[in-house]
Amino acid sequence: MILIIYFLLPTISKAIQSYFVKYGEVKTLFKVMEALEAQLILIDDENKLITNSQFCFLQNRTLFAEGQTFQLPNYELDPFFENSDLLIDVFIQGNSEIYGLTINNRLFHANLKNKFTKLYDLNLTNDQNSIPQLIASSENLILASANNAYYLDFRNLENKGKIQNWQSRQIRYYSEIIDNYIFSAIGQDGLEIYFINQDYLSYRLDQQSIGLLAVDFRDFSIVKINGTNYFIYILCKINGVIIIELAIQNEKILSKLILKNIGSKTDGIALTMSFNEALFVAYKTKNQYYVIQFNIELISKKWGSVARFNISHKIVDIDVNDQYILVQGTHTHFLVYYLNKQDMIPFKLTSVQQFVLFDNYIYGTTSKNLFQFLPKIQPIQIKCFIDSDLKQIEQKYKLMYRTNQGWKQKEFKVNFNKKSFNISNNFIFFVLLLFLISILFFIAYRLYQNQREILTESQILEQKIRSLPQNRASKLLMPHTFRAVQPNAETRLHTNDFSDENTIVQKNKKIF
Numbered sequence: 413m414i415l416i417i418y419f420l421l422p423t424i425s426k427a428i429q430s431y432f433v434k435y436g437e438v439k440t441l442f443k444v445m446e447a448l449e450a451q452l453i454l455i456d457d458e459n460k461l462i463t464n465s466q467f468c469f470l471q472n473r474t475l476f477a478e479g480q481t482f483q484l485p486n487y488e489l490d491p492f493f494e495n496s497d498l499l500i501d502v503f504i505q506g507n508s509e510i511y512g513l514t515i516n517n518r519l520f521h522a523n524l525k526n527k528f529t530k531l532y533d534l535n536l537t538n539d540q541n542s543i544p545q546l547i548a549s550s551e552n553l554i555l556a557s558a559n560n561a562y563y564l565d566f567r568n569l570e571n572k573g574k575i576q577n578w579q580s581r582q583i584r585y586y587s588e589i590i591d592n593y594i595f596s597a598i599g600q601d602g603l604e605i606y607f608i609n610q611d612y613l614s615y616r617l618d619q620q621s622i623g624l625l626a627v628d629f630r631d632f633s634i635v636k637i638n639g640t641n642y643f644i645y646i647l648c649k650i651n652g653v654i655i656i657e658l659a660i661q662n663e664k665i666l667s668k669l670i671l672k673n674i675g676s677k678t679d680g681i682a683l684t685m686s687f688n689e690a691l692f693v694a695y696k697t698k699n700q701y702y703v704i705q706f707n708i709e710l711i712s713k714k715w716g717s718v719a720r721f722n723i724s725h726k727i728v729d730i731d732v733n734d735q736y737i738l739v740q741g742t743h744t745h746f747l748v749y750y751l752n753k754q755d756m757i758p759f760k761l762t763s764v765q766q767f768v769l770f771d772n773y774i775y776g777t778t779s780k781n782l783f784q785f786l787p788k789i790q791p792i793q794i795k796c797f798i799d800s801d802l803k804q805i806e807q808k809y810k811l812m813y814r815t816n817q818g819w820k821q822k823e824f825k826v827n828f829n830k831k832s833f834n835i836s837n838n839f840i841f842f843v844l845l846l847f848l849i850s851i852l853f854f855i856a857y858r859l860y861q862n863q864r865e866i867l868t869e870s871q872i873l874e875q876k877i878r879s880l881p882q883n884r885a886s887k888l889l890m891p892h893t894f895r896a897v898q899p900n901a902e903t904r905l906h907t908n909d910f911s912d913e914n915t916i917v918q919k920n921k922k923i924f
């Protein structure tokens with residue numbers, strides 16, 4: 413019986429699955445959770461491809477976002493001014509405060525927990541030549557632009573001022589605060605470092621101090637080694653990615669060039685590092701956009717590229733967490749799940765100015781909204797729809813899909829406009845299984861009953877035996893003893909007979 417089940421089970425579960433779709437409904441047949449990409453084709457009974465109109469289709473994997481947005485409030489006094497204002501940068505403090513900066517120097521603050529929002533006019537004169545970047549230390553928000561910078565006290569925004577020692581530069585690409593220092597990539601002038609707590613005294617790493625013929629620094633990422641030492645990964649438009657070790661002690665900065673010429677020398681757009689110190693660099697080469705993942709061994713001073721992710725749209729910036737690379741484009745952006753080979757999901761969001769990845773949430777700003785969302789994946793789905801109730805047809809489909817373990821396939825049938833009174837395979841399987849199980853139970857029950865009867869009989873017998881006179885009972889209970897005694901009894905009987913016979917003979921014999 414078990415053998416039957418064993419052989420029946422795979423055949424039944426392999427049997428082709430059927431679905432029923434009525435006119436007028438868009439029916440989702442199933443989802444394919446593990447599929448990264450898929451293809452659905454209509455086939456005939458000989459498994460040949462049919463190009464007839466097919467009524468089922470694939471819905472690609474998409475991203476859906478759960479989150480919240482805060483719209484920049486209207487500017488009551490001057491609607492014209494309002495239309496010209498837009499958010500340009502965003503800063504996240506803790507995991508509940510978002511600050512947005514507008515091009516007209518207004519600060520838009522939103523609290524994610526209690527939904528409180530407020531707009532502050534910073535009363536600063538606009539720098540006509542460059543757009544400021546919003547950065548922050550633990551106490552101050554800093555508006556850093558190429559020529560000047562302002563600080564604002566978080567606790568009291570009216571406590572603000574111009575940073576007097578801020579150096580005017582041709583261009584300032586990207587700035588970041590680590591510990592008590594501001595780092596700024598300033599193109600051909602190199603890298604600038606400010607000491608925040610000492611009147612913003614500055615220090616500059618230029619081509620000479622680094623030991624290169626020329627530099628053009630665009631982006632960087634900093635890894636802290638300990639209290640005084642850092643590794644800085646710099647994207648240079650002349651030398652590819654370079655790595656510098658920095659020691660900051662007693663207001664003195666010592667630098668050492670560790671590695672240079674990593675990756676393409678001149679095509680880099682942006683650079684970022686993951687927590688486990690894998691380096692990701694976005695490039696544009698002859699109208700092709702792509703991201704390269706590098707593995708770098710600082711001790712042996714070796715590097716190698718691990719993976720390449722081709723991106724079909726323009727790349728503006730990249731950021732990374734332990735699951736994906738967030739590729740910011742102009743309208744179409746991508747989540748690239750770099751741990752799975754070639755697994756990426758595009759999503760659309762227009763006029764994104766800035767993305768910030770923090771704690772698996774994506775924060776950022778469009779020109780009119782601050783947002784926070786948690787990206788979730790809607791898996792590939794098979795959907796069917798028939799445009800007429802006149803046709804009663806059955807179609808057979810083959811789904812091929814790629815997973816992390818390679819390509820897989822699945823076949824299924826779809827009945828359009830048919831009543832689903834035909835019993836599904838699953839049901840047959842279920843009934844059969846139930847039947848087999850009940851047979852097994854029946855057999856088991858019978859065996860048990862027989863055993864039970866035998867047991868009762870022997871118990872009754874034993875009871876009877878026990879109620880017999882003692883010596884007879886003991887003999888019956890001990891058959892061997894009984895048998896061993898028997899020959900003696902026979903002999904005795906015989907002897908008796910013999911003696912009787914003798915007696916009879918003696919009786920019947922006429923002696924005289």
Ligand SMILES: *[C@@H]1O[C@H](CO)[C@@H](O)[C@H](O)[C@H]1NC(C)=O
Nearest residue numbers: 448449450469470471472473
């Ligand atoms: C689904 O994605 C593939 C590429 O992955 C694309 O070629 C196809 O057009 C997409 N289909 C739809 C309906 O968006």
Ligand SMILES: *[C@@H]1O[C@H](CO)[C@@H](O)[C@H](O)[C@H]1NC(C)=O
Nearest residue numbers: 532533534535569570571572
């Ligand atoms: C900007 O100026 C207005 C009016 O002069 C004042 O009410 C407001 O507090 C100032 N804002 C800041 C952040 O200093």
Ligand SMILES: *[C@@H]1O[C@H](CO)[C@@H](O)[C@H](O)[C@H]1NC(C)=O
Nearest residue numbers: 637638639640641642657659
């Ligand atoms: C910090 O790290 C550097 C480089 O690894 C090392 O030379 C230095 O001694 C370390 N300093 C401290 C205080 O641990």
Ligand SMILES: *[C@@H]1O[C@H](CO)[C@@H](O)[C@H](O)[C@H]1NC(C)=O
Nearest residue numbers: 700702719720721722723754
């Ligand atoms: C990315 O594009 C390059 C250049 O067209 C090509 O050689 C490479 O095979 C592509 N990589 C992937 C994974 O598609």
